[in-house]
Amino acid sequence: xxxxxxxxxxxHKSYGDLKAVDDLNFSIxxxxxxxxxxxxxxGKSTLxxxxxxTAERELRPETRVDVFGFDPRTRELDIKFLSGVVPxxxxxxxxxxVNQNLLVYSKFYGMTGREAGERISxxxxxxxxxxxRKSKIRxxxxxxxxxxxxxxxxxxxxxxxxLDEPTTGLDPQVRHLIWxxxxxxxxxxxxxxxxxxxMDEAFQLCDTILIMDKGRKAMEGPPQELLDGNIExxxxxxxxxxxxxxxxxxxxxxxxxxxxxxxxxxxxxxEAHLLRRISKGLGHGEYHLRESNLEDLFLKLTxxxxxxxx
Amino acid sequence: xxxxxxxxxxHRLYSVWFRHVLVYTxxxxxxxxxxxxxxxxxxxxxxxxxxxxxxxxENMPYIQFLASGLLVTSAMYTSAFECTYGTFIRxxxxxxxxxxxxxxxxxxxxILGEILWAGTKGFFFSFAVLIMVSVFGVIPLSTSxxxxxxxxxxxxxxxxxxxxxxxxxxxxxxxxxxxTGVLSPMFFFSGVVFPVSSxxxxxxxxxxxxxxxHPVALAxxxxxxxxxxxxxxxxxxxxxxxxxxxxxxxRRLRKRLVQ
Numbered sequence: 001x002x003x004x005x006x007x008x009x010x011x012h013k014s015y016g017d018l019k020a021v022d023d024l025n026f027s028i029x030x031x032x033x034x035x036x037x038x039x040x041x042x043g044k045s046t047l048x049x050x051x052x053x054t055a056e057r058e059l060r061p062e063t064r065v066d067v068f069g070f071d072p073r074t075r076e077l078d079i080k081f082l083s084g085v086v087p088x089x090x091x092x093x094x095x096x097x098v099n100q101n102l103l104v105y106s107k108f109y110g111m112t113g114r115e116a117g118e119r120i121s122x123x124x125x126x127x128x129x130x131x132x133r134k135s136k137i138r139x140x141x142x143x144x145x146x147x148x149x150x151x152x153x154x155x156x157x158x159x160x161x162x163l164d165e166p167t168t169g170l171d172p173q174v175r176h177l178i179w180x181x182x183x184x185x186x187x188x189x190x191x192x193x194x195x196x197x198x199m200d201e202a203f204q205l206c207d208t209i210l211i212m213d214k215g216r217k218a219m220e221g222p223p224q225e226l227l228d229g230n231i232e233x234x235x236x237x238x239x240x241x242x243x244x245x246x247x248x249x250x251x252x253x254x255x256x257x258x259x260x261x262x263x264x265x266x267x268x269x270x271e272a273h274l275l276r277r278i279s280k281g282l283g284h285g286e287y288h289l290r291e292s293n294l295e296d297l298f299l300k301l302t303x304x305x306x307x308x309x310x
Numbered sequence: 311x312x313x314x315x316x317x318x319x320x321h322r323l324y325s326v327w328f329r330h331v332l333v334y335t336x337x338x339x340x341x342x343x344x345x346x347x348x349x350x351x352x353x354x355x356x357x358x359x360x361x362x363x364x365x366x367x368e369n370m371p372y373i374q375f376l377a378s379g380l381l382v383t384s385a386m387y388t389s390a391f392e393c394t395y396g397t398f399i400r401x402x403x404x405x406x407x408x409x410x411x412x413x414x415x416x417x418x419x420x421i422l423g424e425i426l427w428a429g430t431k432g433f434f435f436s437f438a439v440l441i442m443v444s445v446f447g448v449i450p451l452s453t454s455x456x457x458x459x460x461x462x463x464x465x466x467x468x469x470x471x472x473x474x475x476x477x478x479x480x481x482x483x484x485x486x487x488x489x490t491g492v493l494s495p496m497f498f499f500s501g502v503v504f505p506v507s508s509x510x511x512x513x514x515x516x517x518x519x520x521x522x523x524h525p526v527a528l529a530x531x532x533x534x535x536x537x538x539x540x541x542x543x544x545x546x547x548x549x550x551x552x553x554x555x556x557x558x559x560x561r562r563l564r565k566r567l568v569q
Contacts, residue, residue, distance in 0.1 A: 015569075046569065054411050055569040077414045081316045085412035091405040095333040104332060107325035108413035110317035153412070 004029050005160055005191045006051065009064040013046055013057050013215075020046045021057075022215035028208075033182075033192040035202040035223075037294075038212035039302055044195035045088055047212075048164050051193075052080055068159070081109070084153030088164040090145045092137045092152075098124070099133045102152055109156035116155075123151040127181065143174030150178065154185070161185065163194045167201060179204055199294035209294075213302040223294055231297045232257065232268035236275040239264070240286035253277065259300075268292065322415055326423025327430070329410075334431075345384065345438035352380060353446055368505050370534060377443045378533035379502030381457045382525045384439050385432030385464035390493055392428050393472035394485045401476070407567055417564040425469045425556055432465020433458045436529075454533045463548050464525040470556035471521065477562035496522040501530070524548050 004027040013021040020043040028034045036044045049055035051067055053076025065071060070078045093101050099120060106116030124130045127147040132140065140148065146166065153161060166182075167175040182205055186192055196202055202209050203223045210220040219226060252258045256269045256278070269275050272289070279287045317325065334341050356373050367375040400406040407420055437458040443449045475488050499509070500522035509517055517523055524544040531537050 049569060052412065054408075054567070077316055077416065080412065080414040087408060087412060089405055089408065091409035093329070093333070093406050093409070094404055096329075096336065100332055100336075104325070104329045105413055107328050108317070108322070108410070108415055110315065110321060152409075 002030055004066075005032075005068060006034075006193070007064065007066040008051075010060065010062040011047070011050065011057055011065060012060060012063065013043070013050060013055070019043075019215045021050070024212075024215070024217055026210055026217070026220065028191060028193065030191055031186065031189045032208060033186055033194065033206045035206035035209040036193075036195040036212060037197065037199070037202055037209055037298060038195075038218075039197065042212040042302075043215040044212060045164055048085075048162055048193070048195060052076065052083055052085055052162065081156070082158055083160040083162055084156070084158035086150050086153045086161070086163040086166055088168075090149045092145060092148060094137045096137070097133075098129065098135050098137070098140070098148060101137065101148065102155060105152050105155050111156065119155055119157075123154060127151050128177070143170050143177075146170060146174065147178065150181070158190070160191045160193065163192065165196055166194065167196070167198065175201070199298055203294050211298060211301055218301045219297075227292065227294065227297060231292050231300055233270045233292055234268070234272045234275050235290055235292045235296055236267040236269075236279055237264065237288045237290075238266075238282070238286065239288055240282070268296070316414060319419070322419040323423050323426060326410070326415065326420055327426050330423070330427040331430075345388070345435045346442055348384060349377075349380060349439045349442040353377070353442065353448060357448075371448075373448055374533070375530075376503060377439070377448045378454075378457075378530045379526050380443075381436045381439050381529045381533070382460060382464050382522070383497055383502055384435040385461035385525075386468045386493065386496075386522060388431045388435045389428035389465040389468040390472045390489070392431055393424060393469045394476050394479075394488060395482065397424060397473060397476050398479060398482050398485070401563075401566065402482075411567060417567050418560045420567075421473060421556070421560045421563055424473060425466050425552075428469025428472075429462045429465035432468070433462040436461020436464070449533050452533075453535055457529050457532050460525050460528045460532065463528070463545070463552075464522075466556075467521055467525070467548050467552045470552045470559055473559035473563065474555045477559055477566065496520050501526045521548075521551055 006026075006028040008027070009025050011021050011024040012019070022043075024043075024047065026034075036047065038044050046055055050057045050065065051072060053072040056073070057063060057065060065073075067079045068082050072079055093104065096104065102120045102123070103116060106119070111119070120133075121130070124133055127150065129144060129147055129151065132144060132148075137145065137148075150163070150166065153163075161182075163182075167178055170178070179201070182192060182194075186205075192205070194202070194205060206223060208221060209223050209226065211218040211226075219230065221229075252267070253274055255271055256267050256274050259266045259268070267275055267278055275289055279289060353373070356376055361371075361373045364372040366372055410420060411417065440449075440454065440457050444451055444454070472488070475485075479485060497503075499513075499517050500506070500520045501517070502522070506514055506517045506523060524547045527544045528541060528548075531541055
């Protein structure tokens with residue numbers, strides 16, 4: 001078996017009384033795309049920061065954190081040199097233009113001027129930003145800023161790309177563009193670590209996902225396998241309010257599970273015809289019968305209620 | 311795959327410094343002109359007005375006395391502004407540091423790079439004052455040409471001190487306490503506008519504890535050519551206080567940057 005790029009064993013992190021990361025274990029192989037899913041406040045960003053050394057973990061003898069063979073506590077520079085990081089906030093340098101933003105980072109990575117010039121041109125082209133090279137950051141749209149931040153993380157051709165919610169708040173066109181680009185990079189052998197709370201994003205990109213809840217691992221595996229093994233194949237959502245009221249106290253047939261949270265019942269079953277039977281009598285637009293997805297699994301695992309951090 | 315090696319400490323400091331130079335030189339006119347304008351206004355004000363009432367001080371024309379202090383105060387103010395408001399904005403508002411820390415840069419690289427940049431600005435501001443006062447013959451060209459190096463020392467000293475202040479500040483408005491409560495009194499009691507020796511005997515030792523007194527003494531010596539061994543103590547004081555406040559600033563700011 002190939003040596004993993006990242007190994008984490010028994011990782012803990014608290015802020016005061018709050019446990020942000022609670023006994024987390026996982027490992028990521030080369031050229032894998034590994035996704036961390038979890039509600040806001042589940043400890044995803046903290047975990048990312050621990051990996052590249054801008055957050056400190058709790059010191060325990062059983063804990064082990066290894067990235068490319070380096071411990072971020074003592075060798076943060078080596079790790080950062082081999083990795084590209086796309087933080088949750090773009091934090092581009094507003095005082096510099098697009099080209100200069102990248103130029104400054106090329107210095108951080110010890111690139112020569114010529115090397116940097118060529119790399120910047122090809123990255124701007126790759127992310128369809130070539131005509132923005134001289135633009136001020138203020139003039140860029142949210143999607144452009146995000147693409148520029150990803151380009152910045154790729155300047156030095158890293159072996160690991162860490163993305164913290166790469167497409168939050170972006171429109172569908174930009175999201176799909178970014179996904180396409182990430183897939184291309186993955187094909188070239190880049191290891192990708194991604195946090196997200198978009199289930200479709202995780203499903204589209206990740207080989208393996210780890211669902212976190214309250215700092216703990218709730219589930220880990222390839223997305224399709226997790227779906228097959230942990231949730232029914234079909235979902236029936238009752239949409240209309242009146243219809244929902246009428247249905248909530250109706251008897252539930254065998255082979256159907258019902259979730260009555262939030263007034264509107266949601267029915268789950270492996271047999272689509274059982275759900276179709278329940279929907280009989282409902283008008284068009286009053287219900288939605290579909291295949292289950294990661295979001296359903298996610299809600300099943302982490303609950304529908306908001307926690308105090310969301 | 312990146313064929314480059316992990317950048318060395320000096321390269322990392324240089325790249326942080328480079329970022330500041332790039333930002334500063336982007337608006338070369340609005341950033342580059344005021345350092346030259348300021349001494350002009352001062353020369354006009356003192357030369358046309360105040361200079362007629364106070365003719366000489368410490369055996370030199372008063373305008374020369376004051377100008378040699380100005381070489382240092384311009385460096386003090388620019389480095390203090392840079393490492394308070396400037397740093398705070400990069401730290402809290404623009405989150406520039408958060409981004410930079412994802413690159414192979416440590417928090418101490420960041421802070422040391424800031425201090426070096428403050429020194430560079432101090433050098434440049436002293437240089438600008440030197441040019442103007444020399445052109446108008448206020449300070450004769452002599453060992454005074456080395457005054458920008460005192461500007462550099464002033465820059466790193468007040469850069470480090472101001473970063474330490476910044477590490478305590480939670481809202482940007484609090485910096486006004488530092489400017490009116492610390493820097494303004496220092497301007498008046500550190501030998502810039504009148505010699506420390508003319509203060510009451512009891513107050514003199516206190517004046518010598520003020521950081522600004524020491525670069526002022528150095529700049530004045532360079533401008534007058536009156537050198538003495540006590541100047542070494544001034545240099546030592548500056549370096550020691552820079553190292554001390556700088557080290558504390560690094561430690562405290564690291565806590566704000568690393569969770």
